Amino acid sequence: MSAQDRLNQIVEVAVRLIHLKGYHGMSLRDIAEEIGISQTAVIHRVGSKRGLLVEVIKRYYDATDASRVYLSQFEPGGDLEGGQPRIPAMLRAIVMQNVQQPEMVRLFEVLNTEAMSPEHPAHEYFTERPTRIREEYRRYNWKVPSGVDGEFVYMMTMAAMYGLEGRWLGDPAKVDFVGEWEEYEEYLFPSPLWDGYR
Template sequence: MTLAAWERFLDDQDSWPAASRATEQTTARDTTSATTFVKRKRMSPEERHLQIMQAAVKVLAVKGFWGMSLQDIADEIGITEAALYHYINSKNDLLYAVLSEGYDTPDADEYNASTALVTDTDGHRVYYFPRYCLNIVLYNLQRPEMVQLFSMLNGEALNPEHPAHDFFIGRHLRNWEQVGSMDWVLPEGYDEERFYHLYTLAMSAMDGLQYRWLADHSVNLLEEWLAFCDEMFPEAQWAGFRDPSEYDPSAVPCLRPLTLQARESA
């Protein structure tokens, strides 16, 4: 059963926490519109870098790395390919920059963790994993082009010759290192190994659902994810452990004993 605190997200997108970088509008030129490029004022290096990154996301999301050329990027922003080399060294370097700056960013990490956190009456800062997962979905709903880019590159990078192969092969464990370091409040019966399996299940389910969402516009990503949550985090086991709104300081002032870190250190 969907939490009341989550139902509002279905009815009102204004209730979603605002994504920082995801709300920035792309300034790259639409080369499919047959309009003539109008020269703009000289950009600062930072502005040009951002414009190149946004154009690269747009092209990579559609063509992938193998199909993209640097001429495509130059055409998107209205400069020559030679001028583009003033800002990047190679096609590979551009790909690495897009991956490091555009997807798994500190902004995304902060967004996903911020409203999954509660501070109990003893000052312990603990996190709720089901809400953390929901935040990833809410964040990605605000950046569909970036999700499409990730999905495109993830598929391409199955090829060991792909320059992002190592990035994607190691990504799950890199992210787990961060997740595993956070102080999660969890139901009884969860040790580190079982929580890792739950984390892997949740991220795999999310990736698969996002593929469906990108391919079929009739799929409501948020509704489907909330239905998944009913299966992965059933109320009978997870009530009180799903969202910070469930925390009742008068009933349980200190949440520390309910955390995975406390169990592992006992």
């Protein structure tokens, strides 16, 4: 097996174990045993558990990101090729995806916080993420009301979602992520301005 294929295998097993045990419950030894290699071989590929979690975010979380799936419909060959994506619709897709994978969202939030330190292996990845999100917006012809700065709304509503995610992860029994986001939408995309643009 090539080094790249082995790394992909390690990440795939890690993703499955995170879903089963949570990221605190998953260990490098668990991964090694499942694959049938030594823990040293796993460390050789990812460096540490923290390094593995960064690889999971880069290779899995972003690769399956609901915004990418939603926007792919408007690209050449997509079901809605030539159409205009809508900010509220894309954000709803992200909410619905994240409510199904709380451990992945929790992992993302923890790494995002840890990565504030310049020494963290994911520091550059997270500090550049807002730039990537902004560039994502600029690649498409969004359907927004006349006179509205769509890019500003896009970045602002992403920030609002991150805030709600934090509250939800902190107390999922009391915070209805989907229901509260529906309430957020009423304020972020008010009627009548956003009628026909949701």
